[in-house]
Amino acid sequence: MQIIFHNKQRKYDAERLQNTVEEAIERTFAYIPALEQIKSEHATEFSVDVSFISKNAIRELNRAHRDIDRHTDILSFPAFAWQDGRLQEDIRPWLPADSEGPASLFLGDLMICLEVLDKQAEQYGNSLEEELFFLVVHGVLHLVGYDHELPADEINMKSLQDKIVSGDASARMLPCGYVVLAGRPNVGKSTLLNYLSGMTLAITTPKPQTTRDLIRSVYTDDDCQITFLDTPGFHKPKTSLGKAMLKSARVAIRQADVVVLMIEASFKPFVADLEKEILKMAAEDDTPVILLINKSDIVVKENILPLIAAYNEAYPFKAIIPITATTGDGVEDMLKEIKKLLPIQEALFQEGEETNVTERKLAEEMIRREVLMQTQEEVPFGVAIVIDEFTEESVPPEPRKVYISATILCDKPSHKGILVGRQGQRIKSIGTEARAAISEMLGARVHLELFVKVSQNWMNRPQDLAELGLDSKTIELP
Ligand SMILES: Nc1nc2c(ncn2[C@@H]2O[C@H](COP(=O)(O)OP(=O)(O)O)[C@@H](O)[C@H]2O)c(=O)[nH]1
Ligand SMILES: [Mg+2]
Structure with missing residues (x-):
């Protein structure tokens, strides 16, 4: 000026x-x-x-x-x-x-x-x-x-x-709005969300369908406020849980101001059905789409070109940006493009409202992460965690001490056997690793008690899903 x-x-x-x-x-x-x-x-x-x-x-x-x-x-x-x-x-x-x-x-x-x-x-x-x-x-x-x-x-x-x-x-007007991270499972959506928020809000694992619900992370700088939403990956659902997860991704895509479609640099150079479905929704709503080509660290640069060409031909993207979510490479370019596309309006969130993820929820997710990491095949996907107790045992300014008791809910009696392991070895190991992660996250000494319970077919039972907050009835943008 x-x-x-x-x-x-x-x-x-x-x-x-x-x-x-x-x-x-x-x-x-x-x-x-x-x-x-x-x-x-x-x-x-x-x-x-x-x-x-x-x-x-x-x-x-x-x-x-x-x-x-x-x-x-x-x-x-x-x-x-x-x-x-x-x-x-x-x-x-x-x-x-x-x-x-x-x-x-x-x-x-x-x-x-x-x-x-x-x-x-x-x-x-x-x-x-x-x-x-x-x-x-x-x-x-x-x-x-x-x-x-x-x-x-x-x-x-x-x-x-x-x-x-x-x-x-x-009341200050600034580029501001919801940006949904959409894409198939495992492309790195949660990794990017965590990078942007500077902390772990969403657990990430090498396995698909790690994220089960919508996670908010508000990114703010001097001249914009961007509310990123992490979503469960787009997939073909086999259970009621899967359907609810897909629905929440859909709800987020339909209400977002900008859709960020994430794919991997190693994908074959054509637009597959799942990606087409996401693009179709965005086109119907006239929502601008940015294509992020993630994991560009694991391919030779020239090899991304046919992929870019294929997508470029298929859809009028506002921008196509190769990134590496683990290191943040390309993230600045993405933010710049997003700012141009957001409506100018009053900030949607105030300080202290950066995320909808609570410590309790994160503790739950960190236990589930260990289950995902330490068990194989269909066992980890049939697991839900219920936090039965989460108690602060210290009074400030004492160092923080937290007592957590949680139940690992599993789908079949045979899964329970696997989760507990021979002489309780598996559950002990899950507990040790989860406790360390939670302790680091909370900056506290943590006492963690775990129980395993079978609730057959819970992934298809409406009441179980409702109790776990994973049903599809009440999906709103967080
Ligand atoms: N090499 C590489 N791996 C990545 C990158 N981004 C994510 N990953 C890995 O990909 C896997 C899936 O990531 P996640 O964020 O859980 O994917 P989501 O299902 O899309 O949320 C994890 O093992 C991540 O560490 C990246 O930029 N480069
Ligand atoms: Mg995820």
Whole structure:
């Protein structure tokens, strides 16, 4: 942003006041989504002219332009036609032609009479800076088409103005929305989610169908808020549990603002049915899709080209990006593309709401992860974990101590035998590894007790699924 000052008022400390003006303009811009959009679309900055002028001069302007023969505090002269923060004319002819150096688009003039402001400040018990900040916000809102001629407009303008002045972060407009990570099992969706959140929110294993429900991880930086959703992989379901998992992935895809379709670099160069199904849903909803080609660390670069070509031909992707989710290679490129596609709106989540995964849930998942790692064939896929007790045994500032008791629910009596193992060796080993992982996650000393229980065919029993929170009735975006 560029502000050109013209100071005709020697008696005020212009430098200090210019800072206030700059802050007020910058703050107001952050609340006008159209400006952000123009900026990213046309790679342009903005400029505003600000003049501090005398009482007589502002009276003269007020008379000439508004037919009011009185002095006033601030006058705005917009360069373009706007209405309520939305541009009403084509600005392209006015865009700076040469792309060298910082281009800037002139938005208009603010004429300010400090003498009048000074008086008003005294009246309202404000400092001159406070009064100036408030009026510059008001003036900039006029520059982008807000006004207070009609009562409804006045309410609208005043409410936005108050939010800006108080710096209400929740009202700030920024690229913001849901991005769903979709794809078949095992391509690395959860690995990417964990990388983005800087911690383990979703367990990952070399086995398919590790993720069973929707996991939220909110990524925030200075100029966007992206809510990533990890989903169970797309597959052909064989049980009610499988159906519910697939449904939750579908619900997420249908409601997302951006779909990220993940495939693996080692895939054969054609678009298979599962991927086609995901693309079909996105196309029906007109949701933009980014293709991520993950695990690009395990193939020779040239070998990805036929895969890119095949997908490129099959669908109008907004971007195709090779990444390595384990190291974060390519992730910055992905974030940049996503930002361009998100709607500009108020943040969806506040601090402290970054994820829907609780410590209790993660403990459960870490036990399930050990089962997945330490048993074979269909045993691990028929297992659910129920946390029966999760108790803090310490009082701060004592080091944390947590007692956890959990039941491993399995599908068949023969599975129970395998899970317990000869002389209880298997369950002991699962417990040891899970305890270590949970202990690290919680930063606590953990006492873990495990039990194994058979509940035949639970994966098809509605009541069991409901009790485990894995049924398909109540799927909502987390
Ligand atoms: N070599 C390699 N392996 C990866 C990468 N991303 C994920 N993996 C591995 O792929 C397996 C499946 O990952 P996961 O995130 O559970 O897949 P999901 O089912 O799509 O959530 C795990 O063993 C990961 O460690 C990657 O970029 N490179
Ligand atoms: Mg997963």
